[in-house]
Amino acid sequence: MQIARTLPELRAALAGRERPAFVPTMGNLHDGHIALVRQARPLADTLVASIFVNRLQFLPHEDFDSYPRTWDADCARLEAADCDIVFAPRERDLYPEPQTFKIQPDPALADILEGQFRPGFFTGVCTVVMKLFAAVLLPCGGGTAVFGKKDYQQLMVIRRMVEQFALPVDIVAGDTSRASDGLALSSRNGYLDAGQRTQAVQLSQALQALAQAALAGSAPLPQLEERAMQALQAQGWAPDYLTVRQRHDLQPPQSGTATGTLVTLGAARLGGTRLIDNLEF
Incomplete structure (x- = not known):
């Protein structure tokens, strides 16, 4: 080399x-x-x-x-x-x-x-x-x-x-590489202490839950996104965004947007460490 x-x-x-x-x-x-x-x-x-x-x-x-x-x-x-x-x-x-x-x-x-x-x-x-x-x-x-x-x-x-x-x-x-618990691998994961590392998987779990809620259509997307933010905050995070977007332009989905063309994206701080993740669905 x-x-x-x-x-x-x-x-x-x-x-x-x-x-x-x-x-x-x-x-x-x-x-x-x-x-x-x-x-x-x-x-x-x-x-x-x-x-x-x-x-x-x-x-x-x-x-x-x-x-x-x-x-x-x-x-x-x-x-x-x-x-x-x-x-x-x-x-x-x-x-x-x-x-x-x-x-x-x-x-x-x-x-x-x-x-x-x-x-x-x-x-x-x-x-x-x-x-x-x-x-x-x-x-x-x-x-x-x-x-x-x-x-x-x-x-x-x-x-x-x-x-x-x-x-x-x-x-x-x-494709995103993940640890066995689902946490997306990132150089900044090294900033997490042991307790934060255990908790860090909550970001990917929040994105999965948001995608499932969006697919179910149980409420308007802005309301589902706000609930996801509040749920993550309740676990000690400081989220910047948790959102559902169209894959091709990252704009909010139009009505009738088909499954298989969407992505949930999130960014949040856990202690002093800011983590990002996403999930296509």
């Missing part, structure tokens, strides 16, 4: 390779990341993973400085998963000067849900993903990038960006 820290090192490692598969990460890898790497492995002759904690997608009060960096363990896991190249730039390599040119995603998709509670988040995501695509995939004539459904809105924003810019990149979605 080759490790490239700078753009010239990456270009040298990619020389002569065509249309690689790419898995971008912020490191602190868990089984969910490795599942994406294994999904990407048969999609191309060359598999690249990146490790970069992107300052642009963190708000000033968020955990950029404390976000776990686990370099040695990450490299060991990627090598065991048969990764060919790890691109791990420093900030000065990817942002050699202040990044004043940024990708502004469609507000109809990016300023709702996560974008409402983390303003500017998707601008930071789109900007770094565009730079990573320009570094890893575009010099090779394009390729495939694998993103997890756990970050459902992020996946949709990136898909839309690729479509609008006509990038030669195929976006492949990976």
Whole structure:
């Protein structure tokens, strides 16, 4: 496995390779990341993973400085998963000067849900993903990038960006990896203490209950969503949203929307840790 820290090192490692598969990460890898790497492995002759904690997608009060960096363990896991190249730039390599040119995603998709509670988040995501695509995939004539459904809105924003810019990149979605109790795997799960970790599965359970209530049609959706929020609050959470949306645009469902086209999405704080999850139905 080759490790490239700078753009010239990456270009040298990619020389002569065509249309690689790419898995971008912020490191602190868990089984969910490795599942994406294994999904990407048969999609191309060359598999690249990146490790970069992107300052642009963190708000000033968020955990950029404390976000776990686990370099040695990450490299060991990627090598065991048969990764060919790890691109791990420093900030000065990817942002050699202040990044004043940024990708502004469609507000109809990016300023709702996560974008409402983390303003500017998707601008930071789109900007770094565009730079990573320009570094890893575009010099090779394009390729495939694998993103997890756990970050459902992020996946949709990136898909839309690729479509609008006509990038030669195929976006492949990976299913959410879960612990045995149903908790979605996340790097931020490591912030939970033992009691919170036991309680954390309540978020996925709340989304399942909301989906079942929506299917039953026992009350209007806004009322069901409010009940779901109140139920989670009663268990000690501070929810930002629990909602049912159309998969294709993340807008509220229209009357008569068919089962199999919807998704419940939720974000909530448990203690000082903010968790997100979703469930297609």
